[in-house]
Amino acid sequence: MKSSNSLWKQKLDGKMPEELAREIDIFETEIALRKQGKLEERLFAETRLRRGAYGQRYDNGQRNDGQKVQKLNFPSGDFTKGPNTMWDAPGMQRIKVPAGGLNASQLETMAELAEEYSDGIAHVTTRQDFQLHYIHIDDTPALMRRLAAANITTREACGNSVRNVTACPYAGVCTDESFDVTPYARALSRFLLGHPDCQNFGRKFKPAFSGCAQHACGLTSLHDLGLIAKTRINEATGREELGFEMYVGGGLGAVPYHAKLLDSFVPPEELLPLTQSIARVFARLGEKKNRNRARIKFLIQDLGIEKFRELVFEERKTLPFDPRWTEYIEQARSEFRETPLKEAPQNETAESSLVTIGDLNGASENFKRWMKFNNRPQRQPGYVTVTIALPLGDITANQLRSLADIVRRFTKETIRTTVEQNFVIRWVSKGDLPDLYKALDAAGLADVGAGALVDVTSCPGTDTCKLGISSSRGLAAELRRQVSEKSFQSDEAVQNLHIKISGCFNSCGQHHVADLGFYGVSRKIAGHAVPHFQVVLGGQWEHNAASYGLPVAAVPSKNIPQVVTRLTNRYVAERENGEAFKDFVKRTGKAELKNMLEDLTRPAAGDSSIFSDWGDPREYTLGDMGEGECAGEVVSAVDFGLAAAERELFEAQLLFEKGEVDQAGKSAYHSMLTAARALVRAENQDIGDDPDQIVAEFRQRYYDTRLFFDPFAGGKFAGYLFAAHEKAGQPYSEESSRYLIDEAQLFIDAAHSCSNRLGKPVAV
Amino acid sequence: MRSILEEEVTVELQHINVKLLLKESASIALDAVIPVFHSWIQDQIFDELLLDVADYRHVKQGPGLMLIGHEADYSLDNTDGLLGLRYNRKASLAGTNLDRSSQATRSALLACQRLESDTRLNGRFRFNGQDVQLIINDRLLSPNDEKTRQAAAPDFQRLANKLFGHAELTYNLDPRRLLSASIRSSKPVSTGELLKNLAD
Numbered sequence: 015m016k017s018s019n020s021l022w023k024q025k026l027d028g029k030m031p032e033e034l035a036r037e038i039d040i041f042e043t044e045i046a047l048r049k050q051g052k053l054e055e056r057l058f059a060e061t062r063l064r065r066g067a068y069g070q071r072y073d074n075g076q077r078n079d080g081q082k083v084q085k086l087n088f089p090s091g092d093f094t095k096g097p098n099t100m101w102d103a104p105g106m107q108r109i110k111v112p113a114g115g116l117n118a119s120q121l122e123t124m125a126e127l128a129e130e131y132s133d134g135i136a137h138v139t140t141r142q143d144f145q146l147h148y149i150h151i152d153d154t155p156a157l158m159r160r161l162a163a164a165n166i167t168t169r170e171a172c173g174n175s176v177r178n179v180t181a182c183p184y185a186g187v188c189t190d191e192s193f194d195v196t197p198y199a200r201a202l203s204r205f206l207l208g209h210p211d212c213q214n215f216g217r218k219f220k221p222a223f224s225g226c227a228q229h230a231c232g233l234t235s236l237h238d239l240g241l242i243a244k245t246r247i248n249e250a251t252g253r254e255e256l257g258f259e260m261y262v263g264g265g266l267g268a269v270p271y272h273a274k275l276l277d278s279f280v281p282p283e284e285l286l287p288l289t290q291s292i293a294r295v296f297a298r299l300g301e302k303k304n305r306n307r308a309r310i311k312f313l314i315q316d317l318g319i320e321k322f323r324e325l326v327f328e329e330r331k332t333l334p335f336d337p338r339w340t341e342y343i344e345q346a347r348s349e350f351r352e353t354p355l356k357e358a359p360q361n362e363t364a365e366s367s368l369v370t371i372g373d374l375n376g377a378s379e380n381f382k383r384w385m386k387f388n389n390r391p392q393r394q395p396g397y398v399t400v401t402i403a404l405p406l407g408d409i410t411a412n413q414l415r416s417l418a419d420i421v422r423r424f425t426k427e428t429i430r431t432t433v434e435q436n437f438v439i440r441w442v443s444k445g446d447l448p449d450l451y452k453a454l455d456a457a458g459l460a461d462v463g464a465g466a467l468v469d470v471t472s473c474p475g476t477d478t479c480k481l482g483i484s485s486s487r488g489l490a491a492e493l494r495r496q497v498s499e500k501s502f503q504s505d506e507a508v509q510n511l512h513i514k515i516s517g518c519f520n521s522c523g524q525h526h527v528a529d530l531g532f533y534g535v536s537r538k539i540a541g542h543a544v545p546h547f548q549v550v551l552g553g554q555w556e557h558n559a560a561s562y563g564l565p566v567a568a569v570p571s572k573n574i575p576q577v578v579t580r581l582t583n584r585y586v587a588e589r590e591n592g593e594a595f596k597d598f599v600k601r602t603g604k605a606e607l608k609n610m611l612e613d614l615t616r617p618a619a620g621d622s623s624i625f626s627d628w629g630d631p632r633e634y635t636l637g638d639m640g641e642g643e644c645a646g647e648v649v650s651a652v653d654f655g656l657a658a659a660e661r662e663l664f665e666a667q668l669l670f671e672k673g674e675v676d677q678a679g680k681s682a683y684h685s686m687l688t689a690a691r692a693l694v695r696a697e698n699q700d701i702g703d704d705p706d707q708i709v710a711e712f713r714q715r716y717y718d719t720r721l722f723f724d725p726f727a728g729g730k731f732a733g734y735l736f737a738a739h740e741k742a743g744q745p746y747s748e749e750s751s752r753y754l755i756d757e758a759q760l761f762i763d764a765a766h767s768c769s770n771r772l773g774k775p776v777a778v
Numbered sequence: 779m780r781s782i783l784e785e786e787v788t789v790e791l792q793h794i795n796v797k798l799l800l801k802e803s804a805s806i807a808l809d810a811v812i813p814v815f816h817s818w819i820q821d822q823i824f825d826e827l828l829l830d831v832a833d834y835r836h837v838k839q840g841p842g843l844m845l846i847g848h849e850a851d852y853s854l855d856n857t858d859g860l861l862g863l864r865y866n867r868k869a870s871l872a873g874t875n876l877d878r879s880s881q882a883t884r885s886a887l888l889a890c891q892r893l894e895s896d897t898r899l900n901g902r903f904r905f906n907g908q909d910v911q912l913i914i915n916d917r918l919l920s921p922n923d924e925k926t927r928q929a930a931a932p933d934f935q936r937l938a939n940k941l942f943g944h945a946e947l948t949y950n951l952d953p954r955r956l957l958s959a960s961i962r963s964s965k966p967v968s969t970g971e972l973l974k975n976l977a978d
């Protein structure tokens with residue numbers, strides 16, 4: 015769509031990390047191949063998902079406009095970028111932010127991209143990522159290059175892959191942490207990115223780090239892999255050692271699972287290899303066909319944690335050594351140490367860093383509230399962290415630029431995103447708080463009540479998500495409006511409750527761990543579909559989301575604000591001895607809670623507003639729901655390898671056309687190796703990149719066994735590979751290059767047939 | 779022969795945004811526009827494909843209420859605290875810079891005219907007819923630097939003259955912001971007149 019798309023590659027040449035640049039070139043070629051009909055839609059869908067380019071609501075080319083279902087007549091017609099996904103339909107681009115860490119210039123990049131390719135808004139997600147909406151697929155390579163130049167990747171942000179590695183945003187400055195988990199989170203993120211052992215999952219895999227067990231920031235118990243920092247004294251040396259409690263198999267979704275303890279102390283040198291072992295077991299044994307049972311939590315449930323543990327440690331013994339397992343440790347610890355820009359005020363202790371309301375006589379009410387809710391003391395005396403509460407996780411391009419200026423002015427240019435869809439500025443000298451407040455206020459970023467009742471978390475819901483059932487953002491905006499002033503007037507106990515909303519049972523809004531959680535469902539009233547939310551009460555945010563809430567009743571969307579008022583009033587009235595909300599819910603019991611909400615489950619007489627959702631006047635319908643791409647298509651590693659071979663061959667053809675015949679020949683030969691490797695890898699996942707080894711194993715496993723043999727041509731096409739391998743290293747003439755390109759095509763076609771014949775879906 | 783220094787630098791203006799400011803914007807609530815935007819989609823009232831409505835009213839000085847389209851977005855945009863109708867051309871266009879800026883201005887004006895005359899809005903939406911912003915949403919083709927501003931200025935001025943006869947132009951000089959010019963006319967001109975002037 016953008017006129018400048020083709021110019022960014024040249025403009026940013028040499029400014030992007032080589033590996034990211036190459037990755038984006040590959041994706042661009044895949045786009046070209048798809049447009050030429052040379053890459054099937056299912057494969058293209060998974061390949062774009064693995065670059066974070068996700069579908070959006072209505073991308074099947076139709077939309078209910080409130081009166082009728084409209085066909086959206088896109089210029090590219092019915093040409094698709096995935097099954098039932100129109101090429102021209104706007105999509106969402108997810109951008110990974112490992113441990114939520116960003117610097118000032120990365121904020122500026124995000125601002126530019128939101129403005130130029132999206133709708134002017136960047137959205138912070140519940141997994142510390144960014145999302146941009148309404149993106150055209152043709153714009154994605156340019157967008158990705160601009161991110162890469164800022165050292166940000168979208169790779170594996172969606173699809174059946176290792177998603178963003180999240181971490182507590184207070185890591186390194188928290189008063190309660192065992193140690194700073196940031197370097198470990200980043201190292202794990204780097205190590206797993208594109209790792210061959212993570213390419214063959216049946217579903218996504220989400221890791222999270224937390225600095226302590228008692229607070230919620232890392233939410234480790236609801237992750238596929240949860241790591242909690244821990245220290246212990248080595249009895250032999252008497253020295254303190256760092257390590258992690260390692261949990262596996264947590265997850266939300268329709269039925270939430272708590273992660274189970276895999277190992278009570280994993281030292282840093284075992285962090286990467288043990289995770290790699292988990293990935294290999296998951297890839298090998300995890301469900302591939304039924305995506306509803308493909309998360310690792312189901313595998314662990316089926317096997318039992320003891321058996322799973324046994325398999326992981328057995329796998330660990332067989333792992334080929336990788337120097338990266340330990341190389342990162344020293345470098346990481348020094349590289350990621352954050353320090354302050356400004357001196358701390360004199361005579362400060364960690365405790366006195368907590369500014370109390372008493373210090374603020376004469377200050378504005380908003381400033382007082384901001385001081386109360388949006389700040390917390392750091393472990394380092396005189397310094398505080400400041401939370402910027404983003405409404406629904408949204409921030410404008412101009413605000414991002416202002417934020418870049420602010421972090422430059424008050425810190426060493428760093429900031430973190432949080433799982434509550436906010437930002438945290440760390441290392442703020444306490445003396446700077448009034449000036450920082452003024453700067454944030456000028457940028458429209460001084461909303462009060464971070465982490466409080468008014469700071470409602472929401473997934474995209476029906477606004478943009480294909481699976482959305484109810485408007486979670488519409489409800490969140492409405493609740494913010496209704497509770498914002500009221501909540502500050504209400505009882506202290508209510509002010510600190512959490513509201514979290516998901517548009518459907520998939521739980522992206524993390525409603526299970528909220529005091530007041532809601533997820534979208536639909537019910538029929540008077541023969542019409544009506545948007546509802548299931549009310550889920552008493553989830554626990556503390557202790558890394560230690561317990562999940564209790565579904566109580568389904569209530570029409572429009573009645574949910576009344577549900578909040580009624581429940582919070584009752585809590586204030588009947589609370590016993592500082593009782594937490596979850597304990598109040600437990601004590602009151604489901605029957606009574608249901609009873610309390612009973613009348614709200616029905617519309618008031620004559621209330622026709624229930625037939626539409628918040629912020630959307632169209633009559634409500636489920637007709638706009640599409641197929642989700644959360645999981646993506648399960649595409650086998652063999653399919654992926656063969657698609658990569660096709661792409662290399664395509665590049666060889668382009669080189670040939672440009673007259674670069676020698677390079678074209680080399681590329682064609684390499685494409686054959688890639689195809690052969692894909693087949694070999696189905697039997698030996700440790701096959702490396704060594705051409706001799708690939709050809710030898712291919713010969714042994716597929717040629718000598720005649721598995722590769724074509725029913726008519728026999729072993730002829732394998733012979734092309736053997737011949738090309740023998741001649742490798744010799745220069746290619748125009749003629750030999752052209753022949754080789756043709757032979758490579760035949761070889762790759764034969765590899766596809768072989769894969770289909772053998773039905774090798776996964777690496778085993 | 780002209781020396782290299784005298785050589786005219788050219789710039790291709792694509793993805794032109796045009797924003798017209800509203801009168802008495804402080805008293806305007808945008809809720810009422812949500813069903814209006816939905817009805818524009820129902821009737822596909824423009825020759826561009828209209829897709830969806832996005833509500834960002836919760837964000838301060840943000841894009842407000844958006845009507846997302848394939849070729850272009852329309853929004854009641856509150857960037858910099860200035861509420862107005864903004865047209866954001868997303869698809870590239872052939873022609874000259876003046877052709878493209880006229881297209882964007884015409885599209886914006888047609889949308890303004892519809893809002894002004896929509897009975898559901900009770901005449902509350904009135905455009906001030908004096909302030910028009912031109913924003914070029916492509917930093918690579920049109921970076922916000924002195925050279926590009928100079929190169930774009932004649933085209934901007936031509937558009938301003940076409941609309942208002944004569945009007946002052948000011949530029950946003952922040953290099954991080956998109957290239958943009960604010961046109962201010964000394965006297966207000968109605969939306970209909972502006973459309974007529976543009977067509978002449």
Ligand code: SF4
Nearest residue numbers: 473479482517518522
């Ligand atoms: S919870 Fe449902 S509606 Fe919300 S983002 Fe996830 S899949 Fe979409």
